[in-house]
Amino acid sequence: MAVFTPVTLDDLIQWIPPFSLGKALAIRGISSGIENSNFFIDTERGEYVLTVFENLSFEQLPFYLELMRHLAQRGVLVPAPIANQQDQIINPLHGKPAAIVTKLEGDCQMAPAPVHCAAVGAMLAKMHLAAQDFSIRQPNLRGLPWWRETAPVVRPYLPADGQQLLRDEMAFQEAFAASDTYRQLPNGPVHADLFRNNVMFNGNQLSGFFDFYFAGCDTWLFDLAVTVNDWCIDLATGKLDIARVRAMLDAYHAVRPFSVAEQAAWQPMLRAGALRFWLSRLYDFYLPRAAEMLTPHDPGHFERILRQRVAHPAPNLY
Template sequence: MAVFTTVTLDDLAQWSAQFPLGRALAIKGISTGIENSNFFIAMESGEYVLTVFEKLSFEQLPFYLNLMRHLAQRDVLVPLPIANRDGSILNALHGKPASIVTKLQGECQLGPEPVHCREVGAMLAKMHLAARDFPQHQPNLRGLNWWKETAPAVLPYLPQEGQQLLQSELRYQEEFAAGTTYQTLPNGPIHADLFRNNVMFDGERLTGFFDFYFAGWDTWLFDVAVTVNDWCIDLDSGALDHARVRAMLDAYHAVRPFTNEEQSAWQAMLRAGALRFWLSRLYDFYKPREAEILTPHDPTHFERILRLRISEPAPALA
């Protein structure tokens, strides 16, 4: 959510005239993240979020926006894309795809307690079930194929020990994905990036998930692993906080029970979630794009997490 494309208030006023939102009053760039250009905007009708997409195409984006609308219509707490007067929720701004969505209330909970993890686990399970009948299909674009394509670009920047870890974990994940256990895991549309800064709370009440622009079809368990690897850890060490893990997994299981095959795959999925974000942070750190506001993340954080997920037994799913 860095700002790669500048949008002024005059730009917004002209472009937003196609929406039934009234006059544009204010616009402010959002500094966190590194994929798209995001802005808080104030319109006469209320506050919204404007996103200008820097990588995703006009052909890819209907999947994400329609998924959000699908979930919102099924009482999953997510931003609702706003249609213009012609009914379109995706429109060009400065020659790039852009959309407006409703702004969630509250704030991100960056120091979660078990009560917050319980809320996230329950809503994540509800989201997975609500998306089962979503008619569009798009793979997880940051899945195994992307890992294999990206690893050669970052390997030269790593010390020998890091290169060995990356190559060995890639081999492990390729072998696991080819096995029978992986093929039996329940799957469907997933968020794929449900970090602390992509969820809003009002006190202890969850008010919504947002930033669905890494979503795609994958195993539900991978989504759980990605979420646990951020919400349920000590940030300094990467170690799991078992009270928060238990709260999240028990709440998820109460809504959508885990299968025996998922229990068998749990440690591999925790490792997969750590590998995915180690790789993306390595790439963003060593191959950055220019942006007006840019906040790259430290890739060693997920290297530590991956090493721990390899060396320590995974907690029971249920």
């Protein structure tokens, strides 16, 4: 959500008429994040979010935006894409694909309590079930094949102990991905990036999930592991907060009960979730793209989380 492609109010005024949102009144860049150019926009019809996609192509984007439309129609709290008068939800802006979606109400909950974690767990399970009949299939583009490509690129930047950790964890995850247990895990469309800053709350009431642009088809357990690794930890150390973990897992399980295979896969999957974001943060930190408002994240955060998951098993799923 950094700004790589600047968009002015004059640009927006010329671009927005086919959306029937009235006149564009204001635009302001959103500085958090590092993948796309995002803006809050004010129109005569209300406030929306404009995204200019920096990496995803016109061919890839229907998966993400149609998934959001699919989920919204089934009662999952997500932003709804806005179509233009030709019912197109992906349109070029400055030569790049762009889209407008509804803006969720509330604020991100950056200091979650168990009540917030329970709400996220229940909605995540609802999302997984609601997406089962989504017709477009696309793999998680930051899954194991991407890890294989990225690990050798970032490894030289690490000290010796970090290089060894990366080698060991890649070998562990390769073996796990080839196991019978992994093949038995239920899967489908997942968010794959459900961090605290991608969820809105009004007080303790969850108002929605957003930023689906890392979504793909993967195991549901991977999605849950990524979420636990952000929502249910002490940020300074990466240690799990057991009360928050238990609240999220119990709420998820009440909506979609876990399988026996998922119980067996839980510890490896938490490590997989940590590895994925350690790799991406290493890449963004050492090989950054130019951006007008870029704030790269500390890769050491997910190295600490990975070391914690290797050394200290998490609570069981149920």
